[in-house]
Amino acid sequence: MRHGRSTPNRASSRKLGILARLGIRGKLNLLLLPPLIAVVLVSVPFVLGQVGTAEAANQSAQVARNAQQLGGLVLHLQRERLVTAAYVANPAMTADTMLQQQKTVDTAVEAVRSSLGPGAPDELAALKAKLERNRISHPLFDTDRFRRHIEAAYVTMWEKHQRGEPPAGFAVAPLSASPAR
Numbered sequence: 001m002r003h004g005r006s007t008p009n010r011a012s013s014r015k016l017g018i019l020a021r022l023g024i025r026g027k028l029n030l031l032l033l034p035p036l037i038a039v040v041l042v043s044v045p046f047v048l049g050q051v052g053t054a055e056a057a058n059q060s061a062q063v064a065r066n067a068q069q070l071g072g073l074v075l076h077l078q079r080e081r082l083v084t085a086a087y088v089a090n091p092a093m094t095a096d097t098m099l100q101q102q103k104t105v106d107t108a109v110e111a112v113r114s115s116l117g118p119g120a121p122d123e124l125a126a127l128k129a130k131l132e133r134n135r136i137s138h139p140l141f142d143t144d145r146f147r148r149h150i151e152a153a154y155v156t157m158w159e160k161h162q163r164g165e166p167p168a169g170f171a172v173a174p175l176s177a178s179p180a181r
Contacts, residue, residue: 069115073108080105081143089147137177144178 022030080101087098135141152172160168 066112066116069108069112073105073112076101076105076108081140081146085143085146085150088143089151139177142178145175148178149175 019027019030080098083098083101087093087095139145149172152175153170156170156172160170
């Protein structure tokens with residue numbers, strides 16, 4: 001006798017089906033199986049959605065890190081431009097500061113390249129080619145024009161000072177591109 005009942009004979013067990021042949025543990029396992037399947041069916045899409053969200057967040061963080069490094073590189077390039085303009089404007093200035101800034105830019109470029117890795121987007125190569133083309137024709141890279149423009153501003157300030165005028169805003173007329181360009 002098992003759990004207070006008599007053992008059924010084989011003929012009646014065939015009529016009762018699979019439940020009659022299961023013991024208490026089997027019946028309890030069978031009772032717990034549908035809720036367990038329901039939990040799995042509900043939780044798998046949720047977990048997969050969370051994994052997708054985490055991957056998107058990681059990608060956004062990587063883009064932010066790359067943007068930060070590129071911003072730093074732009075800052076170093078702007079400093080290099082100003083130091084170069086100062087060197088061009090002042091013949092007595094030594095080239096040491098300019099060369100040091102160029103080394104800083106080179107270091108920043110290598111840091112950006114290494115952080116982007118070998119799988120860097122093709123847009124970077126296109127951007128680099130565009131910058132190389134624009135160096136010849138765009139005012140941003142025309143240091144001689146920049147020098148002439150700032151010298152004109154200094155002359156205007158000096159003339160205002162000579163006339164005894166108080167400091168005030170003024171505009172310098174646009175200058176043409178450098179003749180060597």
